[in-house]
Amino acid sequence: MRLPCADGCEGRETPYNVYTMKVVFVYSRGWAPAPRQQEGETMDQKASAKVLVLDFGAQYGQLIARRVRDLNVYSEIVPCDISADEIREMNASALILSGGPASVYAEDAPSIDPAIFDLGLPVLGFCYGHQITAVTLGGKVGHSEVGEYGRATITRTAGAKLFNSTPMEQTVWMSHRDAVSEVPEGFTVTASTDVCPVAAMECVERKIFTTQFHPEVKHSEYGQQLLSNFLFEICGLEPNWSMDNLVETMTAEFREKVGDDRVILALSGGVDSSVVAALGARAVGKQMTCVFINHGLLRKGEPEQVEEVFTKQFDVDFIHVHAEDRYAELLAGVTEPEEKRRIIGTQFWKEFFAVAQQLETDGKPVKYLAQGTIYPDIIESGARKTGGKTATIKSHHNLIPFPEGVHFDLIEPLDHFFKDEVRALGLALGLPGHIVFRQPFPGPGLAIRIIGAVDKEKLEILKNADAIVREELDAYNQKLFEETGDRNSEHSCWQYFAVLPDIKSVGVMGDERTYQRPIILRAVESSDAMTADWAKLPYEVLAKISGRIVAEVPGANRVCYDITSKPPATIEWE
Numbered sequence: 204m205r206l207p208c209a210d211g212c213e214g215r216e217t218p219y220n221v222y223t224m225k226v227v228f229v230y231s232r233g234w235a236p237a238p239r240q241q242e243g244e245t246m247d248q249k250a251s252a253k254v255l256v257l258d259f260g261a262q263y264g265q266l267i268a269r270r271v272r273d274l275n276v277y278s279e280i281v282p283c284d285i286s287a288d289e290i291r292e293m294n295a296s297a298l299i300l301s302g303g304p305a306s307v308y309a310e311d312a313p314s315i316d317p318a319i320f321d322l323g324l325p326v327l328g329f330c331y332g333h334q335i336t337a338v339t340l341g342g343k344v345g346h347s348e349v350g351e352y353g354r355a356t357i358t359r360t361a362g363a364k365l366f367n368s369t370p371m372e373q374t375v376w377m378s379h380r381d382a383v384s385e386v387p388e389g390f391t392v393t394a395s396t397d398v399c400p401v402a403a404m405e406c407v408e409r410k411i412f413t414t415q416f417h418p419e420v421k422h423s424e425y426g427q428q429l430l431s432n433f434l435f436e437i438c439g440l441e442p443n444w445s446m447d448n449l450v451e452t453m454t455a456e457f458r459e460k461v462g463d464d465r466v467i468l469a470l471s472g473g474v475d476s477s478v479v480a481a482l483g484a485r486a487v488g489k490q491m492t493c494v495f496i497n498h499g500l501l502r503k504g505e506p507e508q509v510e511e512v513f514t515k516q517f518d519v520d521f522i523h524v525h526a527e528d529r530y531a532e533l534l535a536g537v538t539e540p541e542e543k544r545r546i547i548g549t550q551f552w553k554e555f556f557a558v559a560q561q562l563e564t565d566g567k568p569v570k571y572l573a574q575g576t577i578y579p580d581i582i583e584s585g586a587r588k589t590g591g592k593t594a595t596i597k598s599h600h601n602l603i604p605f606p607e608g609v610h611f612d613l614i615e616p617l618d619h620f621f622k623d624e625v626r627a628l629g630l631a632l633g634l635p636g637h638i639v640f641r642q643p644f645p646g647p648g649l650a651i652r653i654i655g656a657v658d659k660e661k662l663e664i665l666k667n668a669d670a671i672v673r674e675e676l677d678a679y680n681q682k683l684f685e686e687t688g689d690r691n692s693e694h695s696c697w698q699y700f701a702v703l704p705d706i707k708s709v710g711v712m713g714d715e716r717t718y719q720r721p722i723i724l725r726a727v728e729s730s731d732a733m734t735a736d737w738a739k740l741p742y743e744v745l746a747k748i749s750g751r752i753v754a755e756v757p758g759a760n761r762v763c764y765d766i767t768s769k770p771p772a773t774i775e776w777e
Contacts, residue, residue: 252440254278255295257285259303259313259331266419267299267329269621270427275442276434277449279619287318297325297438300332302417306381307334307344315339320411325438327365327430328413330379336413337404340387349398350380354422357402363393365405365412367432369425375402375416376423382415410437446627450485453616457486460614464570466491467559467611470521472501472509474641475575475617478625481632482616483573484517491573492520492562496554498547499527499662500648503670512638526554534650534657538705540777543657547647572611576618577625623690640690642673643698651777655705661720664758668722669701671751676726679744696738699726701752702765702776710760712753721761722752727774735769 256267258280271278281293283301290298298319305312313331317339320326328336334344355377359366383401386392394403394414403414412433418426434440466483470476470493483491493513497506506523513521533546562569617625629639645651649669653661676699683695691697702723710717724745729735749762765772 252277252296252443253294254297254299254434254438254440255285255290255293256280256299256301257283257315257332258301259283259335260301260305265621267301268619269624270419270430271299271434272444272624274427274431274434275444276440277444283313283315285316287316287322290319290324291322295324296440297327297434300326300328300336300413302330302332302378305331306346307331307338320409323410325410325433326412327433328411329417329419330415333404333413333415334381334383336411337383337385337387337401340390340411342383342387342390343385344381345384347380347382347398351377351396351398352379353377355396355398355402355416357394357396357416359394359403360392363403363405364407364437365403365414365429365432366393366425367436369428374422374424375414375418375426376420377416379415412437446624446631449628450482450631453482454486457482457614457616461487461490461571464490465562465564465567466571466573466614467562467569468493468573469555470495470509470513471644471646472505472512472638472641473575473644474622474625474629474639475577477512477575477634477638477641478629478632479573479575479614479616480513480519481517481629481634483614484519485632488518489520492522492558492569494522494524494555494558496524496526496551498530498551498648500530500547500650500657502644502649502673503666508637512635516633516635522558524554524558526550529554531657531659536656538655540651543650543777544647547650568610570612571614573614573616575625576615577620577622642700645775651775652700653703653705654776660758661703664720664722664756665701665703667756668703668752668759671755672699672701672724672726672748675744675748675751676740679740694728694739696726696740697729697735698774699724699738701725708761710753712760717760719758719760721763722756722759723763723765723776724748725765725774725776727769729769729774735774737764737766737768740764 254268254271254276256271256278260283265280268278268280278299281289283303300315303313313335315335320336320340326336336342338344353376354374356372357375358372359369361371377396377399379399382399383404386401386404387406389408390404390406390411392401392403393405393412396402399415402416403412405412414429417423418429420426423429435442466487468476468480468483468491470480472495480491480493495506495509495513510521510523513519530547530550533550534543537543537546559569617628620628626639630636649662649665650657652669653665676696680690680695683692684690686692689695702725703720704723706721707718708721710719726738726740727735728738745764752759752762
């Protein structure tokens with residue numbers, strides 16, 4: 204379940220496994236767009252304009268669907284063990300086979316339905332997808348003495364359709380030790396390296412094209428061109444998909460699934476849950492109730508912003524649960540970070556499910572829980588919806604089952620999308636910019652940015668200091684955006700906030716000695732929060748933030764800047 208203010212948080216998650224759990228998941232393969240119908244096309248042909256990515260457990264796998272959508276073609280991820288019949292029913296127009304961590308000859312290696320290659324659909328495979336294609340169709344894969352990891356130079360053959368409009372030599376990204384040693388009948392080798400004789404192969408007649416390297420990563424310098432060649436020259440698709448034409452389809456899907464039943468949403472005010480709230484409001488209106496649990500640990504002005512948007516802009520039932528006093532009492536004197544997280548998480552369950560019980564009408568409970576699960580959440584948690592083939596990087600609160608005795612069917616309309624795509628969808632749904640581009644915020648809120656015990660005085664100091672940090676770095680980021688047109692340009696801040704340590708320091712103000720708290724400024728550059736570097740902020744920006752904090756925040760007399768990368772540190776402090 205998604206907890207308040209947890210959208211996009213990083214680091215260790217709150218352990219909410221304090222109950223015996225059970226859950227029923229409602230699995231949708233996602234929403235297909237409504238592409239433009241061409242002259243002479245039937246409706247069935249129109250509906251088939253989408254690309255399916257068969258996921259074999261690659262950590263890069265999520266990038267493939269994203270790169271396809273960047274080319275304005277709809278794509279969604281499905282488990283690698285999907286059957287040919289299922290693919291046929293989904294009216295796919297092309298297939299892409301992802302990479303994966305396994306060896307094709309391992310006992311538990313993921314396999315593929317061989318009948319998929321007889322559907323007549325164009326197929327593109329990368330890395331494991333390249334190898335599984337080879338062995339499934341009668342070729343051979345061997346274990347090389349020398350692997351390839353990182354950048355490599357391939358030499359392609361003349362006339363290779365997938366490589367059209369690219370140089371004969373080019374840099375690609377490799378990550379393998381196994382390699383195709385013998386291509387299947389009907390295939391030709393189209394690229395090689397000094398280490399890998401079959402870096403790419405194709406069977407033009409069957410429209411099957413595979414590469415050992417990863418075109419989806421940015422280090423493959425012509426990777427996007429290869430994807431473009433596949434989609435438009437080989438598959439004959441048109442770039443007619445966008446977030447705007449997705450909204451109506453997603454709205455209809457949401458409405459159809461809910462029917463006459465009720466929906467409840469744990470609304471944090473973060474972008475993921477807010478986008479689902481806006482979509483649900485558009486789809487089912489008053490059938491959805493948004494529950495906002497205010498634990499008193501939010502940033503300055505946030506509760507008011509959330510209530511303003513979802514009571515005045517969207518026609519949904521909104522319940523603001525004021526639990527500040529209860530949380531303050533429970534957290535009094537607690538210093539250990541994991542204990543803080545446990546308390547906050549446990550109390551959230553109590554607050555949320557108490558509201559859910561109150562919403563029962565005529566003995567009929569709320570049937571659906573809508574939440575803002577996005578695809579990185581799934582891939583990091585072991586790919587629940589992609590067949591569970593990936594390694595678990597970290598668990599996510601919104602992928603944890605419910606307490607025993609609690610039953611909801613899930614609606615997760617964002618489970619095939621990435622954060623910036625979710626932001627684009629939010630804008631298309633009419634959400635204001637300050638919600639759409641809201642800073643990532645941990646579920647336990649400011650409690651894990653206050654080192655040591657949480658009390659009213661510390662909260663007030665941190666809220667005021669953090670508001671200054673956000674105001675100044677919001678302006679800094681906006682200036683960079685206006686200059687570059689890129690919201691994640693070089694040296695822009697991906698996340699930024701203030702931390703209050705459990706110490707005091709000596710200072711001097713107005714010729715008088717002070718003994719007050721320092722504020723630690725944390726600002727990082729990142730694209731996905733998996734790694735991060737400290738932001739190279741201009742001195743004048745740092746000086747302005749420091750000057751404002753010591754002048755405007757009672758109780759603070761010093762500002763320090765955290766210049767540690769992730770790893771070895773985390774982005775958050777606790």
